[in-house]
Amino acid sequence: MKTDEDAVGGFFEDLPVLIFILAGVSVLVSSAVWAEQEIAQERSSAELEFASEMLLEAVCADLFQEEGVLPTVDSLKGYNLSEDALEAAGDRGCAVAIRECYPAFELLSSTSVGDASIPAEVSSASRLMNAIDGQGLTVVVEVRVCVW
């Protein structure tokens, strides 16, 4: 059986070259894949964040319908998600909680839509608002929404 010494020598001579090239290509490919995943994740987070902001706007518009007229704490206790709010959430799961921050610290109402068993990612948004309680005090309530 004939052996080609030049070919064998050439192969071993080119092996380090091949290793460096393969390592370089794999570094480039892996960093590109990682960057693509990070950017996709960032985009998904931004969309979720936008959805939570939209839902918060819709809920606040529901609660504070008249300009300059503050809602009562009692009316906040019976809040349910409206059609507009559900539309803002889209096909995502969402939850809305309204709590009094000052002077009392009390959960006024909470409602949720969709399966919240294992949400992969959650975005939340909140806003402080004024409301009138039963004793005529102007209290502070927090409206917090979560979207997943």
Added chain:
Amino acid sequence: MSGDVRRDEGGQLAALDAMVFFALAMLISSSTFAYVEGVSSEHGTEAALSGECDPGQVLLVFMRASVGVEVTLDLGGEVPISSREEVATCLSAELDALAGGCGVDRFDPLNDALLTMLGKLVGIGYSAHLSAYRTTDDGAEPILVLEEAGCVSENRYSGSCEVPGAGGSAYVVVLVLGPALLPELGLV
């Protein structure tokens, strides 16, 4: 196989080229890592500090709210402040008195109540710093400073509003929010 490996200059140049390619690949890769990581963390910090607690919104709600507790001030005689009194009204009266030369310690019960209220509004994650300024021809002169704890973090956000005073004067009230726990932990 004889094991006699022949080497030539062309082969060494190819190895050198491959090493250069590998170094460039590492450089490009690390630049990509740094850029993407930087963009992600920057977005995360902004969202955490500015999105969740807007100082302008907090200040607006704070000024419209009732004081919530009964407070009695000693201003030569006892002056009771009803819990239904609006914060903006109380603050306006206090700033008028301070601008007129009254000592700030006389308003300690009210200031303590306002600071407690602010702390409840912003939550434990933030440190609130409220200050009021009187505008003069020379600029703004601070006449009241209320703060929970000194905040040295660079990640601070502020909001302001104008409070009308007596005789057509006006004061500027500024609320600065920063991360609360970082200074105490010595991380900033």
